[in-house]
Amino acid sequence: MYFVKVYVTYKDSVLDPQGEAVKGAVHRLGYDEIEDVRIGKYFEIKVAKSDRPVEEMIEEVCDKLLANVNMETYRYEIMTSEEV
Amino acid sequence: MYFVKVYVTYKDSVLDPQGEAVKGAVHRLGYDEIEDVRIGKYFEIKVAKSDRPVEEMIEEVCDKLLANVNMETYRYEIMTSEEV
Numbered sequence: 014m015y016f017v018k019v020y021v022t023y024k025d026s027v028l029d030p031q032g033e034a035v036k037g038a039v040h041r042l043g044y045d046e047i048e049d050v051r052i053g054k055y056f057e058i059k060v061a062k063s064d065r066p067v068e069e070m071i072e073e074v075c076d077k078l079l080a081n082v083n084m085e086t087y088r089y090e091i092m093t094s095e096e097v
Numbered sequence: 098m099y100f101v102k103v104y105v106t107y108k109d110s111v112l113d114p115q116g117e118a119v120k121g122a123v124h125r126l127g128y129d130e131i132e133d134v135r136i137g138k139y140f141e142i143k144v145a146k147s148d149r150p151v152e153e154m155i156e157e158v159c160d161k162l163l164a165n166v167n168m169e170t171y172r173y174e175i176m177t178s179e180e181v
Contacts, residue, residue, distance in 0.1 A: 014132075021139075022139070035140070035162065038162055039158055042161060044158055046145045046146075046147040046154065047142060047158070048143040048145055049141075049142070050143075052140055053138075053139040054136065055106070055136070055139040056134060056135070057133075057135045057136075058134050059131070060130050060131055060132065061131075074131070078122055
């Protein structure tokens, strides 16, 4: 069993309107020391062991489903069940 | 300058309908080895140095704005600009 964490974020060149909205909200609450907020998606995925490499499978799933590769970028961490 | 990563996830006891939908979609694409998907939010926050402790400020912002503490839980990592 593998335990995979995937982080999907907008590319730096892409405006993040949700992050801008949260930044405005924290400033209205008085947290002026917060200079920037960017928001992404976070996936925790449990994968059974199989014949194909888990890295290859996760990259396929990210490219096809989890991330919009035109606007977003992703990174992932793979842990085995012993490491969790 | 601090660089803070915040991860907000549903509590384990709370059903994650978005994760269930993604799990169904990956199964339809043929990735049967994926056993479970849970989805959370991921925030990258830049914080200027100030007099109050950054941990205290981040926990306040999470409790008030970033997480619904009834249904969600959060964890965070704080890096200084030297560590990034």
